[in-house]
Amino acid sequence: MLRNVSLQVPAGSTLAVLGRNGAGKSTLLRILATLLRPHAGEVLVFGEALPRRGFAVRGRLGLLAHDPLLYRDLSGRENLSYHARLHGVAPDRIEQLLDAVGMRERADEPVRLLSRGLVQRLAVCRTVLHAPSLLLLDEPLANLDPAATELVGPLIGRRSGATRVLTSHDPQAALAEADVVLGLEDGRTAFVTTPDKVDAAAVKRLYA
Amino acid sequence: MRTVMTVLRKDLLLELRGFETLPAMILFAIVTFVIFHFGLNRDTIDGQLAAGVLTVTLLFAAMLGINRLFVAEREQGGFDAFLLAPVDRSALLVAKATALFLFLVVLEVIAVPAFGLLLLGPSLGHALPGLIAVLALGDVALAVIGTLVSAIAVQTRARDLIGPIIGLPLLLPALIGMARGAGPLLAAHGSSSPPGRWVAILALYDVVFALLSYAVFDFLLED
Amino acid sequence: MTTYGRGLRGLSLAAAATITVALALVFFYAPLDTDQGFIQKIFYIHVPLAITALCGFVFGGVLGAMYLRTGDRKWDIRSYVAIHMALIFGVGTLLTGTIWAKASWGHWWVWSDPTLTSFLIVMLLFATYQPLRFSIEDPERQSRYASVFAVVAGAFVPLNFIAVRAAQQYVHPRVLTLTGGNLPGSMRLTFLVSLVGIALLYTTLWKYEMAAKSTRMQVRALRRALLGEDSVVPLKRSAAPS
Numbered sequence: 001m002l003r004n005v006s007l008q009v010p011a012g013s014t015l016a017v018l019g020r021n022g023a024g025k026s027t028l029l030r031i032l033a034t035l036l037r038p039h040a041g042e043v044l045v046f047g048e049a050l051p052r053r054g055f056a057v058r059g060r061l062g063l064l065a066h067d068p069l070l071y072r073d074l075s076g077r078e079n080l081s082y083h084a085r086l087h088g089v090a091p092d093r094i095e096q097l098l099d100a101v102g103m104r105e106r107a108d109e110p111v112r113l114l115s116r117g118l119v120q121r122l123a124v125c126r127t128v129l130h131a132p133s134l135l136l137l138d139e140p141l142a143n144l145d146p147a148a149t150e151l152v153g154p155l156i157g158r159r160s161g162a163t164r165v166l167t168s169h170d171p172q173a174a175l176a177e178a179d180v181v182l183g184l185e186d187g188r189t190a191f192v193t194t195p196d197k198v199d200a201a202a203v204k205r206l207y208a
Numbered sequence: 209m210r211t212v213m214t215v216l217r218k219d220l221l222l223e224l225r226g227f228e229t230l231p232a233m234i235l236f237a238i239v240t241f242v243i244f245h246f247g248l249n250r251d252t253i254d255g256q257l258a259a260g261v262l263t264v265t266l267l268f269a270a271m272l273g274i275n276r277l278f279v280a281e282r283e284q285g286g287f288d289a290f291l292l293a294p295v296d297r298s299a300l301l302v303a304k305a306t307a308l309f310l311f312l313v314v315l316e317v318i319a320v321p322a323f324g325l326l327l328l329g330p331s332l333g334h335a336l337p338g339l340i341a342v343l344a345l346g347d348v349a350l351a352v353i354g355t356l357v358s359a360i361a362v363q364t365r366a367r368d369l370i371g372p373i374i375g376l377p378l379l380l381p382a383l384i385g386m387a388r389g390a391g392p393l394l395a396a397h398g399s400s401s402p403p404g405r406w407v408a409i410l411a412l413y414d415v416v417f418a419l420l421s422y423a424v425f426d427f428l429l430e431d
Numbered sequence: 432m433t434t435y436g437r438g439l440r441g442l443s444l445a446a447a448a449t450i451t452v453a454l455a456l457v458f459f460y461a462p463l464d465t466d467q468g469f470i471q472k473i474f475y476i477h478v479p480l481a482i483t484a485l486c487g488f489v490f491g492g493v494l495g496a497m498y499l500r501t502g503d504r505k506w507d508i509r510s511y512v513a514i515h516m517a518l519i520f521g522v523g524t525l526l527t528g529t530i531w532a533k534a535s536w537g538h539w540w541v542w543s544d545p546t547l548t549s550f551l552i553v554m555l556l557f558a559t560y561q562p563l564r565f566s567i568e569d570p571e572r573q574s575r576y577a578s579v580f581a582v583v584a585g586a587f588v589p590l591n592f593i594a595v596r597a598a599q600q601y602v603h604p605r606v607l608t609l610t611g612g613n614l615p616g617s618m619r620l621t622f623l624v625s626l627v628g629i630a631l632l633y634t635t636l637w638k639y640e641m642a643a644k645s646t647r648m649q650v651r652a653l654r655r656a657l658l659g660e661d662s663v664v665p666l667k668r669s670a671a672p673s
Contacts, residue, residue, distance in 0.1 A: 035291055037430065037571075051430075059294035069285035069292075071218070073225045085214040086293035110225070126289075356583065360576055364566035374563065374580070377556035378587055381594030388598060409594050420586055424579045427499050 006041075007182060007192050011133075014164040016178035016195075018171050019206055023184040025167040026065065029136045032165060033063040045134065059087060062132035064140050064156065068123035072112035076103060076122045079111060080129060087130040097125040101151050116143040124152045128160070137166040141173075171203050211295040215303035220310070222280060229276050230311055233269040237319040240265045241326045252329035255398070259390035262323055263383055266316065266343075267350070271372055273311050274354035277304055278362040291429060301355055301425040309351040316343055328394060335393040338402045342389040345410035349382035349417065356421045359428050385410040439638050446631035453625040461621040470534035475621055477527035479629035480520050481550060485588055487517025487633060488557060492585015495578035505645075507574040507672050510581050512640045514560055516633060521554050549595040556584050564671070574672055644671075 005028065009015045017025045030036040032045060034054035043050040045057045070079045080094045098104050101121040111119060120143045127135065140156055141149055153159060158177055168174035175181060175195045183190035183206050191202055223229060244261050245251070253261060281287045290300055320339070324332040332339070353375055361371035389406035392399050457475045494510035497503075528547055532538060563580055567573040 033292060035288060055294060058292060061292075063288075063292055067285040067288065069289040071222060071280060071284050071286065073222055074218075078221065082214065082218045083289065083293070086211065086290070086295055088210075088294075360563070360579065363572065363576065364563065365568070366562070366566045370559070370563055370566060374556070374559045377552050377559070378583070380552050381587075381591050384594055384598050405597055409597060413590060413594070416586060416590060417583070420583055424499065424582055427575050427579055430575070 003188050005182070005184070005187075005189050007180070007189075009163060009165065009180060011163050012161060013179035014158060014166065014177050015180045015182060016174035017165065017167045017182045017184060018174060018203060019167075019184035019190075022186075023206070024187040025184060026138055027187075028184070029063065029065065029138050029165060029167065032134075033061060033136050034058055035063075057134075059130060060132050061134040061136060062127040062130070063136045063138075064123055064127040065136075065138040066142075068111075068119050069126060070111045070119065070122060073110055075108045075110055076114070076125075077107040079122065080107075080125055083126050083129055089130050093129060094125075097129065097155075100155060101125055101148070117145055117148055120144055121148055121152065124155055128155045133162050135160065135162045135164045135166075137164060139168055140166060141168070171207065209299075211293075211299035212303045212306070215290070215300060216306055219303065219307040223307075223311075229273055230314060233272050233311065233315050234318050236272055237265050237269040237315060238322050238326075240268065241319075241323060245327060250327075253327055254329040255395035256387070256391035258323075258328055258394040259387045261327065262320070262390065262394075263346070263387040265323075266312070266319065266346075266386075267376075267379070267383060269315055269319070270308075270312060270350045270354060271375070273308055273315075274350075274358050274375065275361075275368055275371055277308060277355060277358040282362045287429070297429050298422055298425050300429065301359070301421060304358075305351040305355040305421075308354050309347055312347040312350060313344075316347070330394065330396050330398065334400045335398055338393045338400055339390055341407065342386055342393070342402050342410070345389075345407065345414060346382055346386035348414045349379060349385075349410065352414070352418050352421050353378050353382070356417075356425070359425065363428075382410060382413050385413065439635070439642060442631065442635045442638060446628065446635045449624065449628035449631050453621065453628040456621040456624055461618055470531065473527050473531045473534075475625040476629070477524060477531055478622070479626040480527060481524040481546075482626065483629050483633045484517045484521040484524055485550075485553070486630075487513055487520060488553065488588050489585045491517060492581045492583075492588075495581030495585070498574060498578040499582065504574060504672065507578060508644055509641065510578060511564075511672050512637055512644070514557060514581060516637050516640070518554070518557055518560070520629075520633060521550070521557070524550060525554065546592075546596075549592045552591055552595070553588055556587065560584070570672065577672075 005024075007015075017028060019025050027036065031038050031043060031050070034045075034050055034057065037051045046060060048054075048056045050057070070076070071082075074082070077094065077098070080097070081091065083089075084091060084094055095104075098107050101124060103118065103121055103125070106114065106118065111122065114122070124140070127137075135156055137156060140152070144152065156162075156164070158164075164177075166174060166177070175198060178195050180192070181195055181198055182192050183202060185206055190206055191199070193199075241261075244253075244265070248257075248261075278287075281290070291297070320332070320343070357371050357375040357378070360374065361367050364370050385406045389402040389410065393402055453475070457472050461472065461475070491510045491514035494506050494513055498506035498510060528550070532547070560577065560580060564573050564577050567576055
């Protein structure tokens with residue numbers, strides 16, 4: 001349950017959401033992704049009010065969360081093909097992305113045979129397939145080795161140019177990338193600041 | 209429409225890969241025929257009895273398919289994947305119902321001749337067109353209600369139980385229609401066209417519930 | 432939130448009065464049936480119960496549709512109460528029906544009767560309403576799914592009767608036909624009074640339960656507002672909307 005969380009994120013910037021497990025980070029992301037309906041208050045994404053105008057924003061956002069949203073019995077390519085069709089994306093974009101994350105050779109194996117790291121790479125492809133301008137990233141670098149982390153950088157990192165809301169278990173890494181920082185504690189706002197003004201003690205308290 | 213085809217393709221592909229549901233349905237139907245042979249202690253049956261046995265068997269085989277319809281979505285994040293796409297959500301209903309309908313057709317293509325071979329007294333020949341019509345209308349009912357009920361059940365705790373207990377009473381008029389429609393066709397010197405009254409009832413049922421399901425399905429998918 | 436208590440006393444009195452009058456008519460005014468004897472009089476309770484139950488189910492479906500349209504929880508509560516009242520009246524119908532069947536036809540259950548069969552099917556369907564609600568924990572989703580069910584099941588009621596009626600020659604005395612009924616005058620009067628009485632009873636009970644639930648909700652909301660979140664004990668998981 002989230003209560004009284006209030007802030008604005010300008011386009012192209014990155015919001016880091018810090019907090020323990022259960023603080024409400026994933027809930028916030030799901031609300032922004034139009035998957036959860038807010039019970040009170042106002043949520044505006046790209047200026048459109050949710051949940052009423054959810055359909056208007058869905059095509060412009062990408063969610064990368066704990067579930068890769070891939071069918072285990074289908075291959076990576078088939079999964080991406082499914083998502084591409086749903087979003088109306090041309091097939092060559094799939095090949096482009098598979099190359100970008102180094103998955104070309106193993107794209108035809110069923111997902112259930114792939115390691116967690118490779119699945120995460122495919123999940124990244126799925127997230128950016130339709131070139132969303134808003135990225136909602138729930139611990140995006142989980143399961144990725146340094147090489148893979150490098151590969152996905154241009155797609156979901158600061159260099160992608162998209163507006164990003166990201167959560168991470170590692171507050172330092174998140175702070176390094178952020179323009180705005182939101183600290184959540186038990187569903188409430190603990191603080192909202194910029195990275196340079198973040199109080200180290202406050203962060204520690206969040207994760208204590 | 210494109211969305212429907214996309215989801216349908218994905219589901220057919222998944223079934224082809226996994227190949228569990230359809231064989232189970234077919235096997236179940238044939239085993240049930242054998243059980244009926246022993247249970248009724250008859251070598252052949254005809255007429256209304258035959259129609260009843262066939263309908264019941266197809267119904268329970270369909271239940272297997274219905275229970276599994278949304279399982280992949282539920283367990284592998286398929287709902288989220290679909291909900292994140294900028295598509296008309298009722299397309300999921302149409303796609304799933306079509307997939308289920310196709311499964312039922314394949315089931316019947318094998319099970320009905322098997323029925324003719326194992327249990328049915330009179331030959332199927334002249335009754336076939338009428339039987340196909342009755343079964344097709346019945347399959348639409350099974351597909352529509354099955355999808356609706358499966359979508360409801362998949363979000364509850366008692367998943368496998370809720371589906372059948374809601375679905376079976378809802379399907380009763382359609383099942384009555386199928387059984388009574390097929391009865392005269394399977395009789396020893398039966399007619400070759402099904403009684404109009406039952407075709408009408410089946411058609412009415414199909415139309416009403418297809419429209420109703422389409423209208424309410426959206427509400428099941430929101431979160 | 433609307434208060435359901437308004438007019439409740441008047442309604443209860445009206446219901447009680449009508450039922451008393453109906454019973455008086457049943458016992459003293461309505462003629463004794465030559466074939467079935469005294470037991471036939473159970474018809475004056477059985478049929479109104481049946482009609483009220485069926486209308487209650489359809490009413491529940493309409494209320495469910497209102498919830499889906501507006502998202503306002505009060506419609507879901509109304510729908511829930513309507514359906515579960517109708518279920519109770521339905522059980523009453525089945526009980527009186529079997530008593531009547533045994534007395535007039537000698538069997539506790541008769542398949543060849545389409546009305547009883549249709550009714551059984553409807554009851555089987557609506558019996559799943561509460562288990563369905565109970566198996567969904569998230570309250571908003573519970574309300575939503577229950578409303579979808581109520582709408583579909585409500586539409587099912589008339590369709591079911593058409594189908595089953597077409598299937599069977601009827602043994603069930605055809606009391607109310609499309610042409611308006613073939614009851615002799617005195618029986619018709621008794622029947623109508625009884626019908627009104629039972630309908631009033633249903634409405635009264637519905638209002639009572641709505642009043643009780645609505646009051647409880649308001650009390651909880653007030654406590655929450657005045658004393659804070661912790662003063663309100665969370666309700667146990669249940670089939671009823673709260």
